[in-house]
Amino acid sequence: MQQVLSHPIFRRLFAAQVIALVGTGLLTVALGLLAFDIAGAQAGRVLGIALTIKMVAYVGLSPLITALVARMDRRRVLIAADMVRAGAALALPFIDAAWQIYVLILVLQAASATFSPTFQAVIPEVLPDEGDYTRALSLSRLAYDIENLTSPALAALLLTVLAPSWLFAGTVLGFLASAWLVLGTALPARAASRDRPFLERVTRGSRIYLATPRLRGLLALNVTVSAVGAIVLVQSVVVARGAFGGSARDLAVLLGAYGLGSVLVALCLPRVLDRLRDRVVMMLGAVGLAAVMLLAGLTVLLAGWPGWGAVLLVWAALGACNAAIMTPSGRLLRRSAHAEDRPAIFAAQFALSHACWLLAYPLAGLLGAHLGLGVTMSLMGAIGAGGVILALVVWPPNTAEPIEHSHDDLPPGHPHLRGARRVAGAWVHAHAFVIDDEHHAWPTNG
Structure with missing residues (x-):
């Protein structure tokens, strides 16, 4: 980890990410307090609509905005997104x-839907070595987990000495600090790209994503992650305060156990991924995630809740399995597109993964309210298992290896055919395969 943090450009970008995440965490707490001040007992409805708007913005706007800014300087794009977020929070x-x-949340999340895919697509170019990039992904996972643990505590600490409105000031300062750090960072120039029509730029990331077997597998695993994760995020308060009659502190401990499991695995993954393929690690994590939730649900349904310590272990195991799936996902995206297409493919992942969450959140809430936690946990675990089975079907092994394939649509002398051999009227060669202008579909028979 120290090796990757010694890289000056990544160190500044990582600091910008951490500071912006802290600001976002403070905003989450402040928004809840603001909703209660405005709507009182209807604050939950207001927040529910606000979170739905957030997800819709992520799903619908991310590919569109990525296409709009495709030719712009990335540093300016990141700074502008931070400034818009700071203005909305202010x-x-x-x-x-x-x-x-609702209007300001839409503006705020549209800016986040601009910042995140652009930021994620820059990191592979800043750290071209796969080992360094893997460690950067682990650090990014740690940043998200630690933010989830520390931001509520920091907000509580600030509220002991400041009025709630000052939390928004902390959010604004976080986004401004992020913009300042990006301003002082020299980012790599954009890769040369062809001039494409706007509609093609909007859809290109999704087309590459859905035509690539390992990314179709990643989408299936996103179903597993969102189905199980929705239980953790939506129903943890019901588990801690309803099933066990605990306090707000117990809810924090339960979510902390989930975060701790994720942190521990994120720290270990760089060494694990040096020895095992991404597909093996991610599938093991997904099987564990679905199995733990399904078994926990059946236990609650058939025998009642186990002890509090056992529930903490279950939540920690869920966090660990989630990290095993999500941390390597950036490696798949990096490997599945040329540099010019990475912003579009990261935007596609951003949109499609949040579409899964958009469905999973209300499903976890509605099922829990009408069927009880035992049935709901079992059903969401079963949906997660379905995602694993689908991933195994659509993501065969060895898709990262050089794949022999033929071209009958390129003229002789085309630069891509250098070294190819002529077989039965087509040009045949092998290389690491990605969907691009010369490869419109994944080869099925070599």
């Missing part, structure tokens, strides 16, 4: 109606 304390929250 305006939140001055609003006095629920609809105004």
